[in-house]
Amino acid sequence: MNKLKEIYEYRLMIYSLVKRDLRGKYKGSVLGFMWTFVNPLLQLLVYNMVFSIIMKAGVDKFYLYLFVGLIPWLFFSAAITGGSTCIIAQKDLIKKIRFPREIIPISFVTSQFVNMLLSFIVVIIVSVVSGVRPTIGGLLCLPIIMLVEYLMALGIALISSSLTVYFRDLEHILAIVAMAWLYATPICYPVEMVPEKYLSLYNLNPVTPIVNAYRDVLYWGRTPDLRTLIIAVCIGLVTVVLGIIIFGRLQRRFAEEL
Amino acid sequence: MEDNVAIRVSNLTKKFKVYYDKGRSLKEVILFRNRNKHEVRTVLNDVSFDIKKGEAVGLIGHNGCGKSTLLKLISGILYPDGGSVDIKGRVSSLLELGAGFHPDMSGRENIYINASIFGLTREEIEARLQTIIDFSELAGFIDNPVRTYSSGMYMRLAFSVAINVDAEVLLIDEILAVGDANFQAKCFSKLQEIKEKGTTIVIVSHSLSQIENICDRSIWINDGVIRADGTPLAVHSEYLEFMNEQRKAAGGKDLDIPPEYVAYMQERRYKENLKLSMIPEQQAAVEANGGQYRWGSGEVKITSITASGPDGVGKRLFEVGTDVYFKVHYHVEKPIKDAVFGIGFFRNSGENLYGTNTRIDGKPNFDIDEDGEFTIIMRKIPLMPDQYTVSFSIEYGDGVPVDYWKDALKIDTYRQTPDVGGFFMEHDWEYEVKGQDNG
CATH class of the missing domain: 2.70.50.60 (abc- transporter (atp binding component) like domain)
Structure with missing residues (x-):
C-alpha cells in the first residue's frame, strides 16, 4: 500500500517519461507523430495481403477481423519484448537516483498503451466505415477491456523487466515467446480453425478472451459476455499484484547488477 | 528516533559480490559454471552513526573505502545486507546531474522531467520554475532544445534543478566542480544558504578543503568502518597523517609526498591560523x-x-x-x-x-x-x-x-620547488660538462 502511495507521489515522473517517450519517438522523421497512425495501417495492409490473398482464412471482412485483434496484440507484444529491457535501458537513472523503480515499467507500458489508444481511433473509424454498428453496451465495455489488457501487460512487464536484469537471455527468449504467443491467440485466424482436442489447452491463453471481447464490440457489433470480462479483470489484477511483489523483491539489487 | 536526528544509520552492513569473470548468459552459466567464482567483499561493516538535523557532514576516505556506497545506501539506491538507515524528511540526491534530460526538448521541458524524477509535483515545480531559470542564468535560452546548449550551460541547468528541490536532506557526491569559477562560487554560496536554512547535508568528496568550507563534521571511513568522526580539521589531519604513512610504507621514501598534499597542508594551516586570528x-x-x-x-x-x-x-x-x-x-x-x-x-x-x-x-x-x-x-x-x-x-x-x-x-x-632544509640559501652553480658536444 505504501508502495502505491509512493508511486502516486511520483505521478508527474510517469507523465514526464511517457511524454518524453512519445515526443522523442518520431522526432526528426518526416511524418513525425503521424507514424502512430500510419504504422498500424501499413501492418494491416501486409497481414491482409498474406491472409486474404495467399492463405485464405475464410472469414468475412477479414481485414477488419485481423485489425481489431492485431492492434491490441501489438501493444501486448511490445510490453513483453520492450518491457523486458526497459530497466536496463534506464540504468543510469537507477544507479544514480532514488525513486520507486516501478515507475520505469509503468511509464514504458503506459506509453505503449497511449500508442494503442491512438491506433484505436483508426480501428474504430475503419470498423464504422466497414458497416459495423457497435452497441452502446459494447462501447461502454471497451474501456474495461483496455484496462484489463493494460493490467496484464503491466504485470508481465514488471516481472520480465526485473528478471532480465539478472538474466539477460530473457530478452531474446521473450522475443520468441512473443512470436509463439501471437500464433497461440486467434488473431490471424478464427478460433474455429483450432482442432477440438487442443481447444481446452488453447483456451488457457489469457489473451484470447481479451481479443474476443474487442472483436465482440468492433467486429460483431455486440456486447461482450460480462462473465468473461469479470474473469479477465481478476486475471489482470492478479498479474499486476504478482508483478509488483516480484519486482519489489528483485529491485533491491538493481543498482549492483546493472 | 529523537526529533533532532535527521539520519540514523544503525549497524549498517553491505556486501558486494565481486565476480572474477561473470557469465550472465545461459550458455556461460551452464558451460562455465566454475567461471562464476566470486568473492564476497564487505564494503561496510556494522557502521552506526546519527546525523542531526541541520548538520553538514563530509564523508572522506581513500578510493574504494565505502564512502560512496554509504551515500547510496543513505539515498536508498542500494539496499543494506544488514542494519538500517532511517531518514526523516524528503531526500534529494545530487549524485547525477541532468537525469532524464532529453536533448530534443527545451530547457523548460527538461526542468519538468528532471524535477519530476526528484519526486516534485507539478505545483511544486511551477513554484520553483522562475528560481531555477534565474539561478541557471539561461533565461534567454530556456525555450531552446537542450542539444543546442554548451556543456557548461547543460550542467548549469542540471545543477539549478537539483539545488532547488528544497529537500530536508541533501546528499552530494563530488559534483561541486560545475561550470566556471563564477558559477561555482554561486553554487557554493547557495549551498551555504541551504545549510543556514537548516537542511541536513551529507557530502562525499575528495576535496578536503571543500568539506572544510561547508561541513561542521567529518566522518572518515576506512576499510568499511568509521575510523574517525569529529570536526573536519581534526579528522582531516589524522586522515592525512595516515595517508602519508601509507604512502611512505608503500614507497619506502620519505620525500614521496605529492605536491597537492603539501599545498593542502599549507592551506589548512593557514586556515587554522585565520581561525586563531579571528579570536577578538x-x-x-x-x-x-x-x-x-x-x-x-x-x-x-x-x-x-x-x-x-x-x-x-x-x-x-x-x-x-x-x-x-x-x-x-x-x-x-x-x-x-x-x-x-x-x-x-x-x-x-x-x-x-x-x-x-x-x-x-x-x-x-x-x-x-x-x-x-x-x-x-x-x-x-x-x-x-x-x-x-x-x-x-x-x-x-x-x-x-x-x-x-x-x-x-x-x-x-x-615553496614550489622540492629543495630541503631549514633555510633557503641563495646559490649558483658553475660547472662545465666534459665530453659532451654542446654544438
Missing part, C-alpha cells in the same frame, strides 16, 4: 597576559599586528624568498622614553631562529608619547616551508621589557 583581539590579549607568553611593565601595549606582502593585504601564508611586512599598532597608557622595537622568529618547537631590534640595528632610540605604529620589513624570508611563531617587543633602552609578546603571530611558508 581583546580576548587574545587577556589570554596572553594571563599566560606565560606575554609580559612587560605595560606602559605601552601592542594592540594588533598585521602580516602582509608588499601590497599590504593581510595574510599568513608566504612564499619562501618573498618580502614580509609586519605592521604593529600600539597603544600608550603612559608615555615612555628611550624605547626599542624588536622582533623574533621561533620554530613551533621553541627554537629561536632569528631575533633583532632597533638598538642592535643601530637605530636611535625614541620616545613614545601617543598611539602609533611601526613596520618592519623582512626581506626575502629564507624560512623553508613550515609554521613559525613571530614575537614582537617594545622595551626600554636598557632591555627592560614594556610589552614582550612571545607568541604574537604565526606565519606559514611554502
Whole structure:
C-alpha cells in the first residue's frame, strides 16, 4: 500500500517519461507523430495481403477481423519484448537516483498503451466505415477491456523487466515467446480453425478472451459476455499484484547488477 | 528516533559480490559454471552513526573505502545486507546531474522531467520554475532544445534543478566542480544558504578543503568502518597523517609526498591560523597576559599586528624568498622614553631562529608619547616551508621589557620547488660538462 502511495507521489515522473517517450519517438522523421497512425495501417495492409490473398482464412471482412485483434496484440507484444529491457535501458537513472523503480515499467507500458489508444481511433473509424454498428453496451465495455489488457501487460512487464536484469537471455527468449504467443491467440485466424482436442489447452491463453471481447464490440457489433470480462479483470489484477511483489523483491539489487 | 536526528544509520552492513569473470548468459552459466567464482567483499561493516538535523557532514576516505556506497545506501539506491538507515524528511540526491534530460526538448521541458524524477509535483515545480531559470542564468535560452546548449550551460541547468528541490536532506557526491569559477562560487554560496536554512547535508568528496568550507563534521571511513568522526580539521589531519604513512610504507621514501598534499597542508594551516586570528583581539590579549607568553611593565601595549606582502593585504601564508611586512599598532597608557622595537622568529618547537631590534640595528632610540605604529620589513624570508611563531617587543633602552609578546603571530611558508632544509640559501652553480658536444 505504501508502495502505491509512493508511486502516486511520483505521478508527474510517469507523465514526464511517457511524454518524453512519445515526443522523442518520431522526432526528426518526416511524418513525425503521424507514424502512430500510419504504422498500424501499413501492418494491416501486409497481414491482409498474406491472409486474404495467399492463405485464405475464410472469414468475412477479414481485414477488419485481423485489425481489431492485431492492434491490441501489438501493444501486448511490445510490453513483453520492450518491457523486458526497459530497466536496463534506464540504468543510469537507477544507479544514480532514488525513486520507486516501478515507475520505469509503468511509464514504458503506459506509453505503449497511449500508442494503442491512438491506433484505436483508426480501428474504430475503419470498423464504422466497414458497416459495423457497435452497441452502446459494447462501447461502454471497451474501456474495461483496455484496462484489463493494460493490467496484464503491466504485470508481465514488471516481472520480465526485473528478471532480465539478472538474466539477460530473457530478452531474446521473450522475443520468441512473443512470436509463439501471437500464433497461440486467434488473431490471424478464427478460433474455429483450432482442432477440438487442443481447444481446452488453447483456451488457457489469457489473451484470447481479451481479443474476443474487442472483436465482440468492433467486429460483431455486440456486447461482450460480462462473465468473461469479470474473469479477465481478476486475471489482470492478479498479474499486476504478482508483478509488483516480484519486482519489489528483485529491485533491491538493481543498482549492483546493472 | 529523537526529533533532532535527521539520519540514523544503525549497524549498517553491505556486501558486494565481486565476480572474477561473470557469465550472465545461459550458455556461460551452464558451460562455465566454475567461471562464476566470486568473492564476497564487505564494503561496510556494522557502521552506526546519527546525523542531526541541520548538520553538514563530509564523508572522506581513500578510493574504494565505502564512502560512496554509504551515500547510496543513505539515498536508498542500494539496499543494506544488514542494519538500517532511517531518514526523516524528503531526500534529494545530487549524485547525477541532468537525469532524464532529453536533448530534443527545451530547457523548460527538461526542468519538468528532471524535477519530476526528484519526486516534485507539478505545483511544486511551477513554484520553483522562475528560481531555477534565474539561478541557471539561461533565461534567454530556456525555450531552446537542450542539444543546442554548451556543456557548461547543460550542467548549469542540471545543477539549478537539483539545488532547488528544497529537500530536508541533501546528499552530494563530488559534483561541486560545475561550470566556471563564477558559477561555482554561486553554487557554493547557495549551498551555504541551504545549510543556514537548516537542511541536513551529507557530502562525499575528495576535496578536503571543500568539506572544510561547508561541513561542521567529518566522518572518515576506512576499510568499511568509521575510523574517525569529529570536526573536519581534526579528522582531516589524522586522515592525512595516515595517508602519508601509507604512502611512505608503500614507497619506502620519505620525500614521496605529492605536491597537492603539501599545498593542502599549507592551506589548512593557514586556515587554522585565520581561525586563531579571528579570536577578538581583546580576548587574545587577556589570554596572553594571563599566560606565560606575554609580559612587560605595560606602559605601552601592542594592540594588533598585521602580516602582509608588499601590497599590504593581510595574510599568513608566504612564499619562501618573498618580502614580509609586519605592521604593529600600539597603544600608550603612559608615555615612555628611550624605547626599542624588536622582533623574533621561533620554530613551533621553541627554537629561536632569528631575533633583532632597533638598538642592535643601530637605530636611535625614541620616545613614545601617543598611539602609533611601526613596520618592519623582512626581506626575502629564507624560512623553508613550515609554521613559525613571530614575537614582537617594545622595551626600554636598557632591555627592560614594556610589552614582550612571545607568541604574537604565526606565519606559514611554502615553496614550489622540492629543495630541503631549514633555510633557503641563495646559490649558483658553475660547472662545465666534459665530453659532451654542446654544438
